[in-house]
Amino acid sequence: MCGIVTAVASQDVVPVLIEGLRKLEYRGYDSAGLAVLNGGLRRVRSTGRVAELAEAAAEVHAPVGIAHTRWATHGAPSERNAHPHVSGGLAVVHNGIIENFESIRARLSAAGYVFESETDTEAIAHLIQSKLREAGSLFEAVRLATAELTGAYAIGVLHETEPECAVVARRGSPLLLGIGEHGVYAASDTAALLQVTRNIVYLEDGDIAELTREDVRITDSAGQPVERATHVSSLSADAVELGIYRHYMQKEIFEQPQALANTLEIIGGGGLPIPQLFGADGPAVLGGVRQVLILACGTSYHSGLVARYWLESIAGIPCTVEIASEYRYRSSVPDPATLVIAISQSGETADTLAALKHATLLGMTRTLAICNVPESAIVREAALRFITRAGPEIGVASTKAFTTQLAALAVLTLTLARMSGHIAEDVEARHLAGLRHLPVAVQKVLELEPQIEQWAQRFAMKHHALFLGRGRHWPIAMEGALKLKEISYIHAEAYAAGELKHGPLALVDEDMPVIAVAPADELLEKLKSNLQEVRARGGELYVFADAGSEIPETDGVHILHMPEHYGMLSPVLHVIPLQLLSYHAALVKGTDVDKPRNLAKSVTVE
Incomplete structure (x- = not known):
């Protein structure tokens, strides 16, 4: 600030x-x-x-x-x-x-x-x-x-x-x-x-x-x-500098393939060089980790929520994600075998830095900073660091910092899975190949911009929106809602889709657009049932679906097909169209995209 x-x-x-x-x-x-x-x-x-x-x-x-x-x-x-x-x-x-x-x-x-x-x-x-x-x-x-x-x-x-x-x-x-x-x-x-x-x-x-x-x-x-x-x-x-782009946010959305390539360059064509990834103390700090605690705020918090699904399903390690501004004001039970991860784009986020210091004072000294700024306070405070190499992010609404944080957390997940013996070599090799292909996959998603721009025209004048997701894509729905709020000032909320019938369904009518993240994963059929609940109440659906999702486009159901299903890394791809949707909705509304009212990029006060 x-x-x-x-x-x-x-x-x-x-x-x-x-x-x-x-x-x-x-x-x-x-x-x-x-x-x-x-x-x-x-x-x-x-x-x-x-x-x-x-x-x-x-x-x-x-x-x-x-x-x-x-x-x-x-x-x-x-x-x-x-x-x-x-x-x-x-x-x-x-x-x-x-x-x-x-x-x-x-x-x-x-x-x-x-x-x-x-x-x-x-x-x-x-x-x-x-x-x-x-x-x-x-x-x-x-x-x-x-x-x-x-x-x-x-x-x-x-x-x-x-x-x-x-x-x-x-x-x-x-x-x-x-x-x-x-x-x-x-x-x-x-x-x-x-x-x-x-x-x-x-x-x-x-x-x-x-x-x-x-x-x-x-x-x-x-x-x-x-x-x-x-x-x-x-x-x-x-x-x-802006170069050919209208706004920094637009520039940074389209820089994501290169930012991801830069961040993942260190894994090269081989395996996971742990000392090079996390520092010379990486093997000692990461060895014997029994659980993970992630501390973050805002968009970085959402990246941590995605990582929780990865860490528990792939590495078999329990994970808790805490809002940094709340963590140090409650009594918690510290465990020295916990890996504490602080995530911040700037590395100067006051709440996250204070939470990291608090965790260290409680005796949890296995600490890792995931950050975009090498010399920042959070990086200097942590025992280990993973620098995301996203490059400068000027737009207040974070985009490329988020996707590179996800890439870093995916690398960490695979590292911990290997160190604990929880992953087979062929499975690890498949995930690493997916990471290396990620910049190309993101570039393909960016080519969907014209259709997303048309969607933005249709609901930019709405006052409210509901975002839905399930499993590891629920945090992506949360991130989409946050982006829309930040730069278009449209009130948006995100829910795990299964929670619709427990209250939020009361809000759904023809004036409430519902945006759904629908990858072709193990929860797709459950999500389809939730989408039917929306249509039965007259809600208009905008669905970001994988090619194999088999959700038909009908009156009131608009489908955008993603280029490919991406398994574990699907959240990285699915957040890109939500960023573009928010950006183009803000353009229609004429808001100050890069400098939204009341907000600051680097939140250095509590």
């Missing part, structure tokens, strides 16, 4: 700040602002898009600046709540949530500081200002102030008395540095800095850094100097 860009350079940084914010728009925001130092402190804020901020700051030029996109937590979206917040000649931008801001605010108000906003961030600005006299430098004032903060933060700070530097700090919220030819930069995401450098330094929790034009100084929270390695990002500026 939110986005920070900070720059100290030998040239005007305002274009860098604005372009950086544009690259962070996908994270979700409702206001934007910047502050610069050039003969004094100047601030510009806007409650519109970054384009409006750029227009308002057209005459602003400076070699030092901070910028921010805000997703409202404390206080409504408004200019007075927009960042940067100031205190005298000091300005602060902040991502995260300060849990003890009310006590800090009360103390500083009593000392004479005047608060103009409803935000927790303004308390940080006044707190740092209050430390300046005793600290003697902005860097030390930030260190003293952050020691009093409880909660998550990534901050960028300027002060007009030190016009050639900026200070940044982080705890629990992502922040990285960029070392460029003309200056030093900081941002919430690598994408914001590719315009100036690919040399990236990832800050650790508690780090504080002072940025000058030619150097950076980093200490831990105690003020002790620390060294952080410089990494050359494999991303290119082109990777986060």
